[in-house]
Structures are given as C-alpha cells and as structure tokens.
Amino acid sequence: MISYRLRRKLLNLLMTLGMLTATLLVLTPLGLIFFHILKMGFSSINLDFFTQIPKPPGEAGGGMANGIVGSGLLIATASLIGLPLGIFGAVYLSEYGSSRFSSLIRFSADVLSGIPSIITGMVVYGLLVVPMKGFSALAGALALALIMLPIVLRTTEEQLKMVPMTLREASLALGVPLWRTTLKVTLKSALKGIITGVLLAVARVAGETAPLLFTALGNMFWSHKLNEPIAALPLQIFNFAISPYDDWHRLAWGGALVLVTLMFTLSLLARWFGRTR
Amino acid sequence: MSEATTDAKIRLDRLNVHFGANHAVKEVTMAMASNSVTAIIGPSGCGKSTVLRSINRMHDLTPGARVNGSVLLDGEDIYRKECDPVTMRRRVGMVFQKPNPFPAMSIYDNVIAGYRLNGRGRRSEMDALVEQCLQRVSLWDEVKERLHVNAMQLSGGQQQRLCIARTIAVMPEVILMDEPCSALDPISTLKVEELIDELKEKYTIVIVTHNMQQAARVSDTTAFFYLGELIEMGDTKKIFTNPEKRQTEDYITGRFG
Ligand SMILES: Nc1ncnc2c1ncn2[C@@H]1O[C@H](COP(=O)(O)OP(=O)(O)OP(=O)(O)O)[C@@H](O)[C@H]1O
Ligand SMILES: [Mg+2]
Numbered sequence: 001m002i003s004y005r006l007r008r009k010l011l012n013l014l015m016t017l018g019m020l021t022a023t024l025l026v027l028t029p030l031g032l033i034f035f036h037i038l039k040m041g042f043s044s045i046n047l048d049f050f051t052q053i054p055k056p057p058g059e060a061g062g063g064m065a066n067g068i069v070g071s072g073l074l075i076a077t078a079s080l081i082g083l084p085l086g087i088f089g090a091v092y093l094s095e096y097g098s099s100r101f102s103s104l105i106r107f108s109a110d111v112l113s114g115i116p117s118i119i120t121g122m123v124v125y126g127l128l129v130v131p132m133k134g135f136s137a138l139a140g141a142l143a144l145a146l147i148m149l150p151i152v153l154r155t156t157e158e159q160l161k162m163v164p165m166t167l168r169e170a171s172l173a174l175g176v177p178l179w180r181t182t183l184k185v186t187l188k189s190a191l192k193g194i195i196t197g198v199l200l201a202v203a204r205v206a207g208e209t210a211p212l213l214f215t216a217l218g219n220m221f222w223s224h225k226l227n228e229p230i231a232a233l234p235l236q237i238f239n240f241a242i243s244p245y246d247d248w249h250r251l252a253w254g255g256a257l258v259l260v261t262l263m264f265t266l267s268l269l270a271r272w273f274g275r276t277r
Numbered sequence: 278m279s280e281a282t283t284d285a286k287i288r289l290d291r292l293n294v295h296f297g298a299n300h301a302v303k304e305v306t307m308a309m310a311s312n313s314v315t316a317i318i319g320p321s322g323c324g325k326s327t328v329l330r331s332i333n334r335m336h337d338l339t340p341g342a343r344v345n346g347s348v349l350l351d352g353e354d355i356y357r358k359e360c361d362p363v364t365m366r367r368r369v370g371m372v373f374q375k376p377n378p379f380p381a382m383s384i385y386d387n388v389i390a391g392y393r394l395n396g397r398g399r400r401s402e403m404d405a406l407v408e409q410c411l412q413r414v415s416l417w418d419e420v421k422e423r424l425h426v427n428a429m430q431l432s433g434g435q436q437q438r439l440c441i442a443r444t445i446a447v448m449p450e451v452i453l454m455d456e457p458c459s460a461l462d463p464i465s466t467l468k469v470e471e472l473i474d475e476l477k478e479k480y481t482i483v484i485v486t487h488n489m490q491q492a493a494r495v496s497d498t499t500a501f502f503y504l505g506e507l508i509e510m511g512d513t514k515k516i517f518t519n520p521e522k523r524q525t526e527d528y529i530t531g532r533f534g
Contacts, residue, residue: 099340166377169335170440174391174447175367178338184394188381 044254070231077141086152094160113150121211137230140216155197159190203266209234292346316496333369370449376436378428391447410442434465
C-alpha cells in the first residue's frame with residue numbers, strides 16, 4: 001500500500017518535472033530571440049533612429065524613419081484594399097452566399113493563404129510592376145493585401161458563424177432588414193473577434209519581406225508616393241543585414257527590435273480583444 | 278375542423294414546408310381569428326415551430342427550406358412576390374423559445390431595438406414608450422432603477438418579458454410565441470400567461486406550447502399537430518374535454534405512444 005502511494009507520488013513528480021522542462025524548452029527560443037535582439041538593437045535605438053533616414057555607408061548615425069513610415073504606409077494601403085474585401089467577402093459567405101459558390105470561395109481562400117509569399121510578390125510583379133513600368137508602393141501594398149485577404153476572410157467568417165442564429169432572427173422579427181441586421185447585430189456582435197483577426201493579419205504582413213522584394217523594392221530616401229518605390233522596415237533590415245558595413249548592421253538590429261516590439265504589441269492587443277469577449 | 282371565418286386575421290391555406298427531402302408540414306389549412314389566442318400543441322418534431330415560423334417568413338433565411346401554399350394576413354398572401362417581408366414582419370412580431378435579448382444593448386435599448394436598429398424614433402418619444410412597454414410586461418418596477426445596465430444581467434424570466442416588451446414596442450398586429458415559457462420558472466410563467474391574456478385585447482396571438490395546462494389556460498382555440506399534419510382544431514374547451522379524434526385524446530391525456 002505504502003509503496004504504491006510512494007510510486008504514485010514519485011511518478012507525479014517526474015511527470016510534472018518533465019512537463020516543466022518541455023514548457024521551458026518551448027519558451028527558450030522565443031526568449032533567446034527577444035533577448036538577443038534587445039541586446040544587439042538597444043544601443044541603436046535613439047531619437048535619430050525614428051527621425052533620420054539612413055546615412056551613406058561609412059557614416060555613423062542615421063535612422064530608419066523612412067522605413068518605419070514606409071511600412072506604415074504600405075500596411076495602411078494594404079489594409080484599405082484587403083480589409084474591406086476580406087470582411088465583405090466573409091459577410092457574403094456567412095450571411096448571403098449559396099452553399100456551392102461559398103465553398104468554392106472558401107477553398108480559394110485556403111489555397112491563397114497557403115501560397116508562399118514570395119510567389120505572391122512575383123505575381124504582383126507581373127500584374128502591376130511590369131504594366132506600370134516600375135516598382136511602386138502600390139504594388140507592395142497589393143502583395144501584402146493578397147496575404148491579408150484570406151486571413152481576414154476566414155477569421156471574420158468564423159466569427160460571424162459564431163453569432164447565434166437567434167440573434168439575427170430576433171432582429172429580423174422586429175422588421176429590421178437583413179442588411180441592417182447584418183451591420184448592426186451580426187457584425188457588431190462579432191466585432192471583437194473580427195478586430196482580433198485583423199490585428200493578427202496586420203502583424204503577419206508587418207514582417208513580410210519576400211513579397212516586397214519585387215514590388216515595393218525599397219528606397220534609401222523619403223517617399224510618400226504610391227507610384228514610386230518605397231522603403232519598408234523588413235526590407236531595410238534585410239538589405240542592411242547583408243551589407244558589409246558595421247553601421248548598417250547596427251541599424252538593422254535596431255530595426256529588428258522595433259519590428260519585434262511591434263509584433264509583440266499587436267499580438268498582445270489581439271489577445272486582449274480576443275479575451276474580453 | 279373549424280371553418281375559416283371571415284374575420285380571420287391569419288389564414289393558412291394548404292401550407293407545405295419542406296426542409297430538403299423532409300416534408301415537415303403537410304397541407305395545413307387553418308385560420309386564426311382577430312384578438313384571439315390560438316395554441317398549437319403536439320409532440321416534439323411534429324412541425325409546430327415550422328408552422329409558426331412560416332407566418333412571418335422566418336424560413337427565408339434557412340437554406341434548403343421551401344414553403345408552398347399561402348399564408349394570408351388580413352386576406353393578403355405574405356408569400357406573394359410584391360410582399361415586402363420587412364414591412365410584413367413589423368406587423369407580425371415573434372417571441373422565441375429561449376430569451377434572446379441583444380447582448381450588447383442595455384435594457385432600455387433592447388425595448389426600443391426595433392426603432393434603434395432601423396435608425397428611427399426620437400429620444401423624447403422613446404422614454405415614454407420604454408416605460409409603457411415595460412409596464413405592460415410588468416417588468417417596470419423590477420428594472421426602472423437600472424434601465425441602462427446590460428440586458429444580460431436580468432434573470433431568464435425577466436429577459437423573456439423584456440423580449441415581449443421589445444416585440445410589442447413596434448406595435449405589431451400579430452404576436453407569434455414559440456414556447457415562450459419553456460425556460461421560465463412557474464412564477465415567471467404565470468406572469469407571461471397573465472400578460473398574454475391582456476395582450477389579446479389588442480393583438481392576435483399564436484402560441485406554441487408543450488404544456489397542456491398552459492394551452493388550456495391561455496388559449497381560445499387549440500390546434501393539435503401530429504407528424505406535420507393538422508389533426509384537429511377547435512374551441513380549446515372542446516378539444517380538452519371532448520376531442521373528436523382519437524389521436525388528440527391520446528395526446529392530451531398523456532396516453533401517447
Ligand atoms: N432548420 C431546419 N432544417 C432542417 N430541418 C428542420 C429545420 N427546422 C425544423 N426541421 C425539421 O422539421 C420538422 C419539424 O420541426 P419543428 O421544429 O417544427 O418541430 P416542433 O413541433 O416545433 O418540435 P419541438 O416541440 O421539439 O420544438 C422536424 O423533423 C425537424 O427535423
Ligand atoms: Mg419547436
């Protein structure tokens with residue numbers, strides 16, 4: 001009897017230790033990445049980093065202001081294209097669509113989200129860069145929008161499906177038209193979940209580099225025009241990291257830190273919206 | 278079977294409802310008089326809800342549902358092409374089995390949801406309407422101190438009365454109730470039943486219920502359904518004391534099987 005209890009306790013202790021180790025092992029890479037980036041990038045973060053554009057090689061200082069603003073512009077434009085399409089598409093799928101056409105769209109979205117992002121970039125190159133005879137922010141934004149679209153579409157649809165049918169019926173039975181019901185009852189009830197999906201989609205594209213290589217291209221200087229090449233944070237990190245200059249390496253680490261912090265914040269925000277529903 | 282009388286508010290004429298291959302309602306012809314309470318009874322799955330929901334075209338949203346035959350509201354078929362289901366539903370309100378207040382809204386906003394969601398109604402007029410509707414469902418005294426708290430904080434019975442208040446706030450002519458008391462305790466049930474009795478002066482009410490006593494207490498006419506068919510319909514007292522059909526008798530006496 002005693003030996004059995006002892007055995008049980010010992011086994012329990014062993015299992016607990018085992019699981020603790022596994023958890024730590026999972027957390028280690030994340031901790032290592034964050035700690036390393038913090039260590040390498042922290043010294044580059046100063047006011048200049050957020051207000052200056054990069055200095056030519058060999059000159060110390062400078063910043064990534066154009067990359068940060070460029071990324072912001074790219075993400076904003078991509079959202080302007082991708083979010084309405086994704087959200088309206090999801091509303092159509094969940095509230096209006098006939099089942100066969102809907103499953104076709106769903107399948108396409110799933111395929112689209114599985115396509116490697118560099119290929120998305122190549123497609124946009126063919127679709128927009130070649131006809132426009134030049135790299136442009138618009139092409140970059142379109143590539144990012146294509147990556148956002150399936151994520152937003154699917155998460156929004158899932159959230160809408162979770163709104164109980166009885167709520168829509170309650171509204172319809174009061175003589176509220178379907179479109180108003182969709183807008184004011186269904187979408188509103190699903191709003192927090194939709195915001196979570198949108199934030200995750202933004203976090204996903206904020207760090208995308210590959211699709212920007214043949215589209216937005218990057219830019220050493222300021223640019224606010226949609227029809228010109230534009231700087232983006234991940235592109236600048238990439239270009240500076242593979243350059244032979246120490247000053248640029250430092251900037252790249254600073255950029256990495258800013259990017260990781262942004263992702264971290266977005267994920268936290270998404271979680272927060274996801275939880276308090 | 279009672280003949281469709283001329284003052285019928287609602288008349289179903291050879292109504293058939295299919296869900297895919299499932300023929301859920303078969304050739305139902307019946308009439309509901311103005312300012313009366315009609316109870317629909319029958320075993321689970323016999324098509325009571327389906328009949329009720331065809332009276333305000335709730336099946337429009339259900340994929341695969343097909344409605345044939347006609348539903349006349351004041352003599353006009355609500356399934357005819359020109360009929361706008363939205364306007365029609367303002368005349369035919371519905372109370373559901375499970376209380377379903379709008380979870381993101383306050384008690385106050387729930388009562389006037391029919392106006393709010395349609396972007397109508399002036400604030401100054403709304404205050405009076407809210408009080409009046411909550412009074413009618415005898416919820417006013419319980420909630421008047423907290424009109425602006427979230428409606429989900431109410432008990433199930435209070436929520437159901439709120440849903441009735443919300444329905445009468447848009448001043449329909451007909452109120453459809455699908456087992457409105459099945460989630461309620463006996464006291465709340467009694468309150469809802471009293472309310473139905475009062476409401477009948479202004480509205481035509483159709484209520485689905487599993488509770489024989491309730492049907493006997495609140496209704497003027499009772500319709501018994503079995504396997505999608507209307508078996509018998511008539512004066513409630515008669516149905517419960519001296520039904521014509523054997524199946525009806527078996528059901529109301531609990532000898533069903
Ligand atoms: N949305 C739907 N899709 C498919 N079939 C349905 C749907 N709603 C009802 N049915 C079918 O129609 C038939 C009648 O269902 P209904 O809900 O009208 O029964 P009921 O008499 O209200 O039963 P209960 O007393 O259990 O509520 C059942 O066979 C049911 O499976
Ligand atoms: Mg039912």
